Amino acid sequence: MQLTGAEIVIECMKEQGVDTIFGYPGGAILNVYDELYKHSNEIRHILVSHEQGASHAADGYARATGKTGVCFATSGPGSTNLVTGIATANIDSIPMVAITCNVGTGLLGKDSFQEVAISEVVKPITKKSYIVMDVKDLADTIREAFKIAASGRKGPVLVDIPKDVTANTAEYEPKAPEAIEPVTDTIDNSAIERTAELIAKSKKPYVFVGGGIIAADASAELKELVEKIDAPVCDTLMGKGAFDGTDRRYTGMLGMHGTKTSNFGVSDCDLLLAIGVRFSDRVYGNAKAFAKNAKIVHIDIDEKEINKNIAVDEHIVGDAKEILKRLNAAIKENYNHSEWFNELNGMKEKFPLRYRTDVLSGGGVISEIYRQTKGEAIITTEVGQHQMWAAQFYRYKNPRTYISSGGLGTMGYGLGASLGAKAAFPDKIVINVAGDGGFRMNMNELATAVRHNLPIIEVIVDNRVLGMVRQWQTLFYEGRYSHTVLDDQVDYVKLAEAIGCDAYMATTPEEFADVLGKAIASGRPTVIDARIDKDENVYPMVAPGESIANAFDDTDMG
Numbered sequence: 001m002q003l004t005g006a007e008i009v010i011e012c013m014k015e016q017g018v019d020t021i022f023g024y025p026g027g028a029i030l031n032v033y034d035e036l037y038k039h040s041n042e043i044r045h046i047l048v049s050h051e052q053g054a055s056h057a058a059d060g061y062a063r064a065t066g067k068t069g070v071c072f073a074t075s076g077p078g079s080t081n082l083v084t085g086i087a088t089a090n091i092d093s094i095p096m097v098a099i100t101c102n103v104g105t106g107l108l109g110k111d112s113f114q115e116v117a118i119s120e121v122v123k124p125i126t127k128k129s130y131i132v133m134d135v136k137d138l139a140d141t142i143r144e145a146f147k148i149a150a151s152g153r154k155g156p157v158l159v160d161i162p163k164d165v166t167a168n169t170a171e172y173e174p175k176a177p178e179a180i181e182p183v184t185d186t187i188d189n190s191a192i193e194r195t196a197e198l199i200a201k202s203k204k205p206y207v208f209v210g211g212g213i214i215a216a217d218a219s220a221e222l223k224e225l226v227e228k229i230d231a232p233v234c235d236t237l238m239g240k241g242a243f244d245g246t247d248r249r250y251t252g253m254l255g256m257h258g259t260k261t262s263n264f265g266v267s268d269c270d271l272l273l274a275i276g277v278r279f280s281d282r283v284y285g286n287a288k289a290f291a292k293n294a295k296i297v298h299i300d301i302d303e304k305e306i307n308k309n310i311a312v313d314e315h316i317v318g319d320a321k322e323i324l325k326r327l328n329a330a331i332k333e334n335y336n337h338s339e340w341f342n343e344l345n346g347m348k349e350k351f352p353l354r355y356r357t358d359v360l361s362g363g364g365v366i367s368e369i370y371r372q373t374k375g376e377a378i379i380t381t382e383v384g385q386h387q388m389w390a391a392q393f394y395r396y397k398n399p400r401t402y403i404s405s406g407g408l409g410t411m412g413y414g415l416g417a418s419l420g421a422k423a424a425f426p427d428k429i430v431i432n433v434a435g436d437g438g439f440r441m442n443m444n445e446l447a448t449a450v451r452h453n454l455p456i457i458e459v460i461v462d463n464r465v466l467g468m469v470r471q472w473q474t475l476f477y478e479g480r481y482s483h484t485v486l487d488d489q490v491d492y493v494k495l496a497e498a499i500g501c502d503a504y505m506a507t508t509p510e511e512f513a514d515v516l517g518k519a520i521a522s523g524r525p526t527v528i529d530a531r532i533d534k535d536e537n538v539y540p541m542v543a544p545g546e547s548i549a550n551a552f553d554d555t556d557m558g
Contacts, residue, residue: 001173005135005166006031009099010039012142016177018070020044020061020423022054026074028114029101031166033072046423046452049444051078053416055085056442059094060417063403064378065424066217068095068149075102076114079160080121084410087125089156091407092238093215095149096156097142098122104164105133119160127155135168143175150180153302154215182216182319183301189326191316195273195297196330198314202271202295204340205231208254211238211406212276212300212320214399219243221324222275228328230337232344234262236277237391240402245395246375251344252353255283256542257388260351260551263542265344266291267549275299276320279309280407289547299323351540351553353392360509362386362461362538365530366393368513369431369459372520377401377429380418382438383409384468386461388538390433412441418456419448429457429520436462436486443495449525450500457519458501458527460492463534471537485534496527503527 003011009032013021021043025033036045048054051073058069069089073079079100089096103112119129127148132138138161145157199205207229213222219242226233226249233243234254243250252259254266266272272294277283279298284290290310298305298312299320306315316323355363366389369377375395380403381387387404396402403421405413418432439460449456461467466484473481496503502524504515512530519526539553 001171002169003172004031004035004169005138005161006035008135008138008170008172009142009161009166010035010043011172011174012139013043013070014039015143015174016068016146018043020046021070021072022046022048022057022061022420023072024048024051024054024074024078026078026114028075028103028163029072031163032099032101044423046419046448048416048448050442051081052085052412053419053442053445053448055082055096055098056088056413056416057420057423058096059085059089060380060403060420061424062089062094062096062420063417064400064421066400068097068146069420070097070099073098073100074114075100076116078114079118080116083122083125086122086156086158088405088408088410088413090125092405093154093211094156095154097145097149098156098158100158100160101166102131102160102162105162106164108162119158122158125156126158129158129160131160131162132165133162135165135170138165138170139172143177147178147180152183182322184318184322186303187318187323187326188316191314192323192326192330194314195316195327198271198295198297199229199331199335203337204269205229205271205273205337206266206269206294207231207233208235208266208272208274208277209233209239209242210236210275210277213239213242216276216301216320218321218324219399221321221328224328225324228331228334230335231273232265232341234258234266236280236283236406237404238406239276240391241396241399242276244397246397251348253391255280255548256285257392257538257540258548258551259353260540260553261344261347263540263548263551264347267293267547269294272296273299275324278305281309284310285542285546285548289549355393357509360507360512360530360532362389362532362536363393364509365459365461365512365532366390366433368509368516370394372513372516373429373431377431378403378421378425380404380414380421380430380432382414382432382434382441383411384435384438384466385471385538386433386435386467389461411438414438415442415445415458419445419454422454422456431457431459434458434460435467436460436464436492437466439492446496446499446501446525446527455523455525460527460529461532462492462529463532463536465534468538470534474535474537476543492527492529501525501527503529505529505531507531
């Protein structure tokens with residue numbers, strides 16, 4: 001049948017099982033939005049307040065569901081406003097398809113109104129980008145975009161469509177989406193056998209997991225491995241929930257703001273199984289000193305990550321789920337490392353995570369959220385101190401329940417992401433934990449929450465400063481607080497109420513507990529301004545470039 005390009009776009013969305021699109025219309029994409037209007041009973045469109053919010057919402061939807069997130073934007077500034085969200089998804093390997101529309105083919109290259117060569121702009125931060133110059137190529141290009149986004153190491157893909165291509169017609173024939181097969185042809189079975197031998201010889205094994213476990217849906221296989229080899233588990237920010245954070249074998253996050261137990265334990269282990277991690281600099285600290293007593297095995301889907309940041313002794317490339325199945329089969333006995341656990345349990349007792357309880361504190365805010373939600377909420381975050389507290393003090397039992405910008409560190413990410421998660425799971429409690437600095441970046445998306453009745457809870461951990469930057473200025477810049485003090489008169493309660501949210505301020509632990517309970521019970525978009533001290537810091541910490549074995553906290557500072 002003959003369809004316009006705009007009709008083909010929407011039919012392809014339906015083919016791919018897309019049920020929710022986040023976007024913002026404009027002149028170049030009007031044909032597509034007109035067609036979307038006709039299918040509003042099949043595809044939900046969430047109109048955001050800014051295109052960056054659309055990209056973050058699509059990303060949050062993808063992280064919460066495991067499906068590919070979709071966002072729409074128009075040409076020029078509409079498309080460039082997606083760039084930060086696309087880069088966020090790219091470094092964290094999140095599947096997303098961004099559909100943009102450009103000026104007509106006859107106007108390209110002429111500095112036309114709202115013209116930007118967006119497919120060229122995003123090349124370094126996408127798995128692939130396209131500009132579709134012929135409507136005959138449109139359907140297959142969109143299908144290929146979805147397949148690429150969800151295949152192998154997942155990531156964002158952009159498809160740019162000139163306006164006349166959305167108006168032109170071509171023959172369209174429906175097709176079922178191609179099955180996404182796990183990457184198994186790269187798996188070296190001999191490396192699996194060698195890894196099993198290393199496990200058999202190990203007295204102090206450690207399992208270090210990242211977002212690759214979640215992407216591969218491999219938590220069950222991970223649990224089986226950990227129980228077989230009787231090893232402790234630590235994780236990255238992206239790996240939260242890959243392994244049950246309430247399990248006795250879990251020792252907390254690794255790296256700059258990881259627990260002392262994880263940092264000291266990995267520094268002392270004799271075997272490190274690193275699964276689905278990319279060895280970020282915030283994890284390893286000093287590469288030469290990282291896990292220096294250990295044989296390191298790296299399991300990852302992307303061969304380019306092997307030996308990129310940390311030299312390893314063994315590696316296996318491929319789908320983590322399939323690799324762990326084969327590794328579990330290769331391990332012929334169950335091991336017991338009780339002596340190793342006794343050592344680590346001693347560390348847990350000696351170096352617990354702590355927060356002040358006599359005043360409202362960052363750790364106290366997160367602990368109260370955990371208590372009232374019973375660990376069953378989806379937590380999204382902005383970036384900064386609150387993000388680390390949310391990683392430290394909330395125990396994530398399941399994957400896809402901690403949603404945060406890991407690699408890019410995108411302030412303004414969390415609110416949009418919370419909207420995507422809530423759209424996907426309307427019956428779950430979704431709480432975005434923000435600093436006051438990060439909240440200011442995209443606080444206009446509160447209007448989106450109200451407009452679409454997405455009752456997220458926005459908790460602002462409000463210290464009136466750019467907390468993480470100020471912490472570095474305190475520790476490394478002799479207290480020179482250059483432009484990190486937010487000493488203005490913004491009233492977040494009034495602001496939120498003006499937008500249409502419920503809103504509260506809390507200054508004590510008791511007040512916070514009370515208003516959080518009200519927010520959870522209300523079923524309305526709610527903002528809580530939780531006031532904490534400006535000089536509260538995140539500990540433990542590893543100084544930049546230092547060994548993780550040198551993790552310190554306030555008790556080490558005299």
